[in-house]
Amino acid sequence: MSSKTQAPIAPDTGNNSPVLELIDVSMRYAHGPDILHDINLRLAPGDFYFLTGASGAGKSSLLRLIYLAHRASCGQVHLFDQDTALCSRRDMALLRRRIGVVFQGFRLLDHLSVFDNVALPLRATGKKHADYEEDVIELLTWVGLGDHLHAAPQTLSGGEKQRVAIARAVVGKPDLLIADEPTGNVDPQMGRRLMRLFSELNRLGSTVLIASHDLGLVRASGAPSLHLDEGRLRANAATQNGGR
Amino acid sequence: MREHSPITAPKSLLPTRSAQDGPLFFVIAIIVFLACVSALIARTSFNTAKAWRADLNNAMTVQIKTLHNTQKSAQSAAKLIRALPGIAHVQVYSRRQAKALLAPWLGAGNIPNDLPLPIPITITLEKNSPVDKAAIEKVLRKNHITASVDDHRQWARALGKSAWFLQLFSIGALSLLIAAAIAVTGFATQASLAARRDVVDTLHLVGAFDSFIAAEFERKFASLGLRAGLLGAAMAALVLGVTQIVLMRGTDIMLPVFHLDLIGIGIVMIAPPLTAMASALTARRAVARTLRERQ
Incomplete structure (x- = not known):
């Protein structure tokens, strides 16, 4: 797909201020070859997309680019109407606060309790303990971890860790929620429950992008998907139906 | 909502202990x-x-080097020095004290009584005293007393x-x-x-x-x-x-x-x-x- 000749995938649904816009973006690690090639992507507020692709297709790299863990080697990355190449470090931090991320490896801090891991994004933004305590407890209770508030992450099962990671990603009610294989370690029932949580957040206005190789889950959700193939983004048929 | 045990925010987000x-x-x-x-x-x-x-600057030592009547010369010198302005204290060592000073090198009782010994006089000056080494040398020379004066400047x-x-x-x-x-x-x-x-x-x-x-x-x-x-x-x-x-x-x-x-x-x-x-x-x-x- 040539970015020069083709309109961005997931075309604007009417809102003129996209949450995310990638224009002719390529990305590589250090001096290696390009992992992503000429990516054009535009997500409007309220969009809900799946990102599919084979292992090694570049799904996690694309997500890293979007949640500002890595810079593009060329092209433009716009987040919330800001060109990230022109942002100061402080502005980048402020952009990251508007993005909730469920990392594939969870990235839970073993020396902190489940409660403190989930509260981390709020604490990092300077919120007071008393202001977020009830919200965090309520969220953890909702994901079925109300009895594990003081537990250390290393004592949890894979599925429980994943729920903690998801709770941490959504606790700040992000404008953009990115999840890398969020249901990979949970049973189908919990998977459906978590998808309902993502849908609920999307209904409340968050734009959601979920990387998954579980095509059954993608089909069952009815949401459109983007497909990465050898670092190039292709729209699946469902994409043409719009973002919601 | 279920009751939860109280949660306190950790003081630090870093592990409290590490290997380093x-x-x-x-x-x-x-x-x-x-x-x-x-x-x-x-x-x-x-x-x-x-x-x-400060101690050295306020002190001088005179050694009477005459061969005869050394003690008497020392007393005369002390009297002359005491008469100068700005002198706080003058002490003349006795022959016994002079012997005691040499004892660590020559041994006690090894110094014959007829051996002439240099007799030291220690002088303590008042603060901002006008007296210096030259003034004492001058007064001793004038009174024909053979002596050396050390103002410890080298020390x-x-x-x-x-x-x-x-x-x-x-x-x-x-x-x-x-x-x-x-x-x-x-x-x-x-x-x-x-x-x-x-x-x-x-x-x-x-x-x-x-x-x-x-x-x-x-x-x-x-x-x-x-x-x-x-x-x-x-x-x-x-x-x-x-x-x-x-x-x-x-x-x-x-x-x-x-x-x-x-x-x-x-x-x-x-x-x-x-x-x-x-x-x-x-x-x-x-x-x-x-x-x-x-x-």
Whole structure:
């Protein structure tokens, strides 16, 4: 797909201020070859997309680019109407606060309790303990971890860790929620429950992008998907139906 | 909603202990100990040299060198010297005292009674006395008394140089120790940062400002620096205090007596907060440098 000749995938649904816009973006690690090639992507507020692709297709790299863990080697990355190449470090931090991320490896801090891991994004933004305590407890209770508030992450099962990671990603009610294989370690029932949580957040206005190789889950959700193939983004048929 | 046990926010988002903390604590404590000892030695050497020089500057020694009636000549000389303005005290040594002075070299009782001995006269000057070596030589010469006058200027100069070198050495050692402390803390912070990369990355990705992440490390290293500084300073005070007591009891050790005066106590008191501050600043700089290298 040539970015020069083709309109961005997931075309604007009417809102003129996209949450995310990638224009002719390529990305590589250090001096290696390009992992992503000429990516054009535009997500409007309220969009809900799946990102599919084979292992090694570049799904996690694309997500890293979007949640500002890595810079593009060329092209433009716009987040919330800001060109990230022109942002100061402080502005980048402020952009990251508007993005909730469920990392594939969870990235839970073993020396902190489940409660403190989930509260981390709020604490990092300077919120007071008393202001977020009830919200965090309520969220953890909702994901079925109300009895594990003081537990250390290393004592949890894979599925429980994943729920903690998801709770941490959504606790700040992000404008953009990115999840890398969020249901990979949970049973189908919990998977459906978590998808309902993502849908609920999307209904409340968050734009959601979920990387998954579980095509059954993608089909069952009815949401459109983007497909990465050898670092190039292709729209699946469902994409043409719009973002919601 | 279900009742939950109370939750308290952790003071630090960093692990309370890590493998590097123990060795770093002791290295900083040892450096602070050595720094305090160096500073106190510099201070003591300065004070001692100052006191010795003041004593030497206010004192002169006259040696009566006549072969006959030496004691009588000494008494005459003393009388002449006492008559000069600005003389606080004049002491004439008796022949017995002069013999006692030579005893360590010649042995007690080995000096024959008919052996002429130079008789020393010690002179203590008043503060800002107009009398100098030349004035005393002049008055003795005028009265035909053969004597040599020593105003200890050579000793005072040598002592001043020695004290200056000792101070310079102590200040140099102190500077090197401070530089070593900063380098060690910086190195340890980098190691700590590498060991806690997961914490830094996660905080970074959830939108924490660099200053917030740096403050976490700053607090941790300030606390470590303060505790290590307290231990090092306490050890220095203890060691120097014991040394002071031993020296004041009168041993044969030729060392200046440590006086833990107000400035000395100030040095010991200020070392821990200074160490904490240096550790915190070094940690902050190391974290800021590491974070700048990230996206």
